[in-house]
Amino acid sequence: MLSSRERVLKFLNGEKVDRPPVFSGMGNVIKPVLDKYGIVFSRVHRDPELMAKAAAGMYREFGFECAVVPFDLGVEAEALGAKMNFYDEVEGLLYPTVKEKSVEVVEDVKIPEDLANAGRIPVVTGAIKALRKELGDEVAIGTYALGPFTLAGQVKELDALFEESFLEPEKTGKLLAKLSEFIIKLFKIYHDAGADYFTLREMGGTSDVMSPKSFRSLIKPHLVEIIAAMPRPSILHICGDTNSIIKDMAECGADALSVDQKNCITETREKLGSEMIILGNFDPIKVLHKGEAKDVGPAVLESLKGGASAVWPGCDLWPEVPKENMEALVSTLKAA
Amino acid sequence: MKLVQIAGYLGSGKTTLIIALAKMMAGPGLKTAVIVNDAGEVPVDGRVMEEFGLTVKDIGGGCICCQVAGNMIRTLESLAKGPRPDLIFVEPTGMAVPKTIRENVLPGAEKNGIVMGPTIVLLDATRAEKLLTYDTLKRLVSTQLRDADIIALSKADRVTPETLEKTHYAAAQINPAAAVLELSTHSGKGLFELAGAVRERVVAA
Numbered sequence: 457m458l459s460s461r462e463r464v465l466k467f468l469n470g471e472k473v474d475r476p477p478v479f480s481g482m483g484n485v486i487k488p489v490l491d492k493y494g495i496v497f498s499r500v501h502r503d504p505e506l507m508a509k510a511a512a513g514m515y516r517e518f519g520f521e522c523a524v525v526p527f528d529l530g531v532e533a534e535a536l537g538a539k540m541n542f543y544d545e546v547e548g549l550l551y552p553t554v555k556e557k558s559v560e561v562v563e564d565v566k567i568p569e570d571l572a573n574a575g576r577i578p579v580v581t582g583a584i585k586a587l588r589k590e591l592g593d594e595v596a597i598g599t600y601a602l603g604p605f606t607l608a609g610q611v612k613e614l615d616a617l618f619e620e621s622f623l624e625p626e627k628t629g630k631l632l633a634k635l636s637e638f639i640i641k642l643f644k645i646y647h648d649a650g651a652d653y654f655t656l657r658e659m660g661g662t663s664d665v666m667s668p669k670s671f672r673s674l675i676k677p678h679l680v681e682i683i684a685a686m687p688r689p690s691i692l693h694i695c696g697d698t699n700s701i702i703k704d705m706a707e708c709g710a711d712a713l714s715v716d717q718k719n720c721i722t723e724t725r726e727k728l729g730s731e732m733i734i735l736g737n738f739d740p741i742k743v744l745h746k747g748e749a750k751d752v753g754p755a756v757l758e759s760l761k762g763g764a765s766a767v768w769p770g771c772d773l774w775p776e777v778p779k780e781n782m783e784a785l786v787s788t789l790k791a792a
Numbered sequence: 793m794k795l796v797q798i799a800g801y802l803g804s805g806k807t808t809l810i811i812a813l814a815k816m817m818a819g820p821g822l823k824t825a826v827i828v829n830d831a832g833e834v835p836v837d838g839r840v841m842e843e844f845g846l847t848v849k850d851i852g853g854g855c856i857c858c859q860v861a862g863n864m865i866r867t868l869e870s871l872a873k874g875p876r877p878d879l880i881f882v883e884p885t886g887m888a889v890p891k892t893i894r895e896n897v898l899p900g901a902e903k904n905g906i907v908m909g910p911t912i913v914l915l916d917a918t919r920a921e922k923l924l925t926y927d928t929l930k931r932l933v934s935t936q937l938r939d940a941d942i943i944a945l946s947k948a949d950r951v952t953p954e955t956l957e958k959t960h961y962a963a964a965q966i967n968p969a970a971a972v973l974e975l976s977t978h979s980g981k982g983l984f985e986l987a988g989a990v991r992e993r994v995v996a997a
Binding site for chain 1: 801802803858859860861862863865866867869870889896903926927929931932935
């Protein structure tokens, strides 16, 4: 009998396993876990012990076969000088967002010399170490970082970024190159802290806003560079309907690709052939957060039928997922 | 509660319009709220908005991922439980595609009695040619326009009648089903017409 960690790592390395793991590489902490452990959501992002406890809770309480940190999308931007809003004063759950950006031109990107201790990076590495101590070899520890274009949109005003990407693409290219250098260093820090698998999340490269041609010329070369240098197993995730760039995504060299609910996964499988590990692609809001428990199983099985190698959410889980929906997800997939 | 999206590429004048429309439409018998995001081009002072009887909530985020959609649903829910406005103006980030907001937000919002009203998409008449031609922009801007119920050609007082006519034609070609209006929040041109069109569609929603 494989442990959850063995199952995840063998699976991502392309080895045969008893069944596909039930996991994610993106943010997944939910309110039933937070409530049980008495953790306030706005504080979980800034305390390594709380972060680890919440991440481990997804395995402990639901048998979700991973512990993934961090939970928000601002760790990288904050390490580069952006200011965050954690919504401490808000009653209820809101994800932290960037409230003050730090970059206008590439020269503004200052990668801290002591990157491991910049911003909340030590919170994430502290959580990874705490998870390893608590979970040992039982559960795979996942982590993620934003892709260079998405990160550029977090540190620089979006209008300036998009206009520059057309008017002066060489400038945007230099910015993405600098951010890629940062991302590679960040993944190394997470790897050294003990993480097992690594997701590169280039959500801003979605085909909803970016043409395939622009993706190929502007973003893809940097993804290739990062993936060649980042620790493995590696997963590349891009949001939106990515079937128009899915072969380009495969050429970026990651061990697995993650796609969201807008993709027709049957078409994704047809385009990539049988070998590629494809992860996806149920809708975490419609199905898991807002759906009925009885509908969760049939909905997530659609991804397997469509050709996903393992089912995982199309994006982060919204924390207010009901307990019974999470239970339905895990039990359905473990029995499949 | 009816949700009115005011979308459009960055710099098209969404925040200015949302303030003008909300002021014009708020009043006895019609409570109005505004949800803006922190990528908006004009800083919004919540206190100023509240002077007009509006409620301002702030959401952020640079891309339409589940965290942003979730934050928006949460904000709508808190409005539904609290002030329960009749009309909620939502200004998504300039990179947002209205359909994506609708698809992500509606399943959660409907349970709280929130119904999708019209989607207004602004097209900056002073930059329309550039926005609809440049490779990195035209895909996004065209997608936004295709999702519109009403296309408002903003900054209409700052272009020649010929440019305006050309822009009008281009917008109608992209989305023949949408109403196309000429607008200047600076001179007030088209504002009453737009408020009327919103009211008409809100009633029908």
